[in-house]
Amino acid sequence: MNQVIQADVCIVGAGPAGAMLGLLLAKQSDLEVVVLEQHQAFSREFRGESISQGSVVILNELDILDDLKKHGFLQVEGLEMYDQGDKIFSVNFHEFPYEQKFIIDLPQPVLIGAILDKAGEYPNFHLKMGATGVELIEQHGQIKGAVYREKSGELVTVNSSVVVDASGRYTRIREMAGIPAKIEHFKRDAVWFRVPRPEGWESATRIKVDGHQHLIILPTYPDQLRVGINIAKGAYQEFRKQDISVFYDTVCRLEPQLDGIVQQHIQSWKDTVLLDIFTAEVSQWSRDGLVLIGDSAHTVSPILGQGVNLAIQDAYELAPVILDYLALNPESVIPQEAFQSFQARRQEHVGFIQAFQADQEKELMAESDEDMMKRRMKMQMLNQSPMKVELATKMAYGIIRENLIHVH
Numbered sequence: 001m002n003q004v005i006q007a008d009v010c011i012v013g014a015g016p017a018g019a020m021l022g023l024l025l026a027k028q029s030d031l032e033v034v035v036l037e038q039h040q041a042f043s044r045e046f047r048g049e050s051i052s053q054g055s056v057v058i059l060n061e062l063d064i065l066d067d068l069k070k071h072g073f074l075q076v077e078g079l080e081m082y083d084q085g086d087k088i089f090s091v092n093f094h095e096f097p098y099e100q101k102f103i104i105d106l107p108q109p110v111l112i113g114a115i116l117d118k119a120g121e122y123p124n125f126h127l128k129m130g131a132t133g134v135e136l137i138e139q140h141g142q143i144k145g146a147v148y149r150e151k152s153g154e155l156v157t158v159n160s161s162v163v164v165d166a167s168g169r170y171t172r173i174r175e176m177a178g179i180p181a182k183i184e185h186f187k188r189d190a191v192w193f194r195v196p197r198p199e200g201w202e203s204a205t206r207i208k209v210d211g212h213q214h215l216i217i218l219p220t221y222p223d224q225l226r227v228g229i230n231i232a233k234g235a236y237q238e239f240r241k242q243d244i245s246v247f248y249d250t251v252c253r254l255e256p257q258l259d260g261i262v263q264q265h266i267q268s269w270k271d272t273v274l275l276d277i278f279t280a281e282v283s284q285w286s287r288d289g290l291v292l293i294g295d296s297a298h299t300v301s302p303i304l305g306q307g308v309n310l311a312i313q314d315a316y317e318l319a320p321v322i323l324d325y326l327a328l329n330p331e332s333v334i335p336q337e338a339f340q341s342f343q344a345r346r347q348e349h350v351g352f353i354q355a356f357q358a359d360q361e362k363e364l365m366a367e368s369d370e371d372m373m374k375r376r377m378k379m380q381m382l383n384q385s386p387m388k389v390e391l392a393t394k395m396a397y398g399i400i401r402e403n404l405i406h407v408h
């Protein structure tokens with residue numbers, strides 16, 4: 001017989017979404033919150049490291065920003081886009097009208113560690129590391145908990161009022177719940193690598209475009225750049241058969257400032273990582289007793305690094321729904337209707353991000369001279385438009401901006 005644990009909330013996955021939700025629930029109530037994480041540690045590579053302004057506001061509210069300051073992070077102060085070396089678009093984050101103006105960049109394990117440390121201050125928060133969610137408990141169409149497998153192989157049952165699937169882009173929980181997702185593979189993947197940041201490099205994200213190729217260059221804590229280059233979907237193995245000098249040539253044509261650095265620090269394909277780019281759209285994020293958040297509900301593309309931001313803001317929006325329902329109806333299964341307005345609110349913002357990213361990807365793929373010219377003109381017009389800061393503010397702060405006070 002499985003060991004059995006009684007809880008109010010069982011969260012599967014301690015990424016940014018699951019860890020943040022666990023903290024918010026444990027802090028604001030005496031609900032018993034169990035968080036399952038399949039890994040024993042958080043040493044992850046090449047995950048979202050950029051935390052957008054809206055999430056920085058939340059981290060500040062929860063006193064986590066001060067802990068992150070003690071560790072150290074990089075402040076990203078703008079975004080610039082270049083076409084064949086000409087700057088065609090830029091956003092200066094100093095112009096944002098709120099107190100937290102900048103993206104912060106730091107390794108994801110540090111962020112998650114800080115959130116979980118804070119959550120660990122509450123006796124009703126229970127983190128289970130090395131615990132893989134393997135089954136949902138279903139009775140009469142309602143989800144009543146989950147079963148996890150410990151590293152020893154032992155199975156443990158968690159009975160709960162709600163299971164939150166925060167298990168990321170490769171979620172199996174969503175499938176177990178029978179919730180369909182529309183998976184759309186982008187026509188291109190990205191190859192990522194890291195190099196030291198050259199002396200005097202500005203603290204801004206750079207997008208360098210030439211024809212249908214582009215680099216995304218992200219200043220990264222403490223003194224690096226994370227660089228992504230697009231390749232055709234599924235072409236990584238073919239790409240790796242080429243001499244590495246072809247890769248150097250492409251990178252340096254797009255960003256001449258990396259000449260010398262990329263050759264010195266990327267000595268073989270092993271120093272690169274593939275990111276398979278796909279999006280997942282889910283039309284129903286919940287069932288009786290279960291709700292999805294973060295990548296599991298909406299995998300987005302890495303364009304403008306919004307994955308972590310959306311995950312944290314989902315948690316922030318979902319916490320009061322769970323708290324309110326269980327305050328009035330303790331120990332009962334949370335019905336699907338209770339999650340509808342949460343989903344509608346989040347979907348509106350996620351839809352905006354997904355549409356913007358799809359549009360950007362289409363622009364970046366422009367092949368013909370005419371399309372490239374149109375792209376250049378479109379970005380230059382947007383650069384002059386008063387809509388620019390408004391659009392960038394919506395992207396950076398998400399719906400959190402509705403609660404913020406203008407500082408100028």
Ligand SMILES: Cc1cc2nc3c(=O)[nH]c(=O)nc-3n(C[C@H](O)[C@H](O)[C@H](O)COP(=O)(O)OP(=O)(O)OC[C@H]3O[C@@H](n4cnc5c(N)ncnc54)[C@H](O)[C@@H]3O)c2cc1C
Pocket residue numbers: 012013014015016017018036037038039045046047048049050131132133134166167168169171172173274275293294295296302304305306307308309311
């Ligand atoms: C290679 C890569 C590069 C990325 N680069 C960027 C970027 O540059 N910028 C950006 O904003 N975003 C990036 N992302 C996306 C970003 O990391 C995610 O959007 C964000 O982490 C989503 O948070 P989440 O909490 O929903 O999911 P995740 O961060 O994926 O967390 C899910 C957690 O659930 C755990 N888990 C999974 N299944 C189970 C299970 N059955 N039982 C228990 N635990 C389970 C996982 O181990 C993981 O810890 C990248 C993602 C990947 C994979």
